[in-house]
Amino acid sequence: GAVVSQHPSWVICKSGTSVKIECRSLDFQATTMFWYRQFPKQSLMLMATSNEGSKATYEQGVEKDKFLINHASLTLSTLTVTSAHPEDSSFYICSATPGGYNEQFFGPGTRLTVL
């Protein structure tokens, strides 16, 4: 089956620093990748849609300058949380799809803790 990996699985950083999270599709080419945020005991909130070679499309209320997304290849998308603050602490999950109404394959998630 299709596998999506995320790195790192967890990260702790100081307030004001930037953190990069990688999302990779290991055995398929992902025309589209998605970034979600999940608060404890809550649902997944879509942050942005990332298409290879083009700018990400952000959902309403998500700061694009705060959450930088780069989809440099068909197998890699990165999310950079810039100038992180404690309120950015959350579980960030990516998913990838080959496109054409195929299912999304989810990564294991990255837990970010900002001190």
Place this chain on the structure above:
Amino acid sequence: AQRVTQPEKLLSVFKGAPVELKCNYSYSGSPELFWYVQYSRQRLQLLLRHISRESIKGFTADLNKGETSFHLKKPFAQEEDSAMYYCALGQSDSTDKLIFGTGTRLQVFP
């Protein structure tokens, strides 16, 4: 506005009992509905999608456009069914985006 509603946060049943996890949606276009499952300490994975009209692990779900519902059902719950279940709405445009409900935790007791 597009929205997915799962009214129950927690559903507890005994093994062998029937299960129905409710999902209602709001969407003006032609919806594509999914159920995703997340077992303890595992990633989210697709359970089933309405266009497949198949039964996975004994679960079925029928899209009822009149009631805008896509309830997940299983006649006899098993302990291994205990997990978090999310209903998701895919949109008929080309974005492949999914809108998730808040999820229902299913607990199956022995």
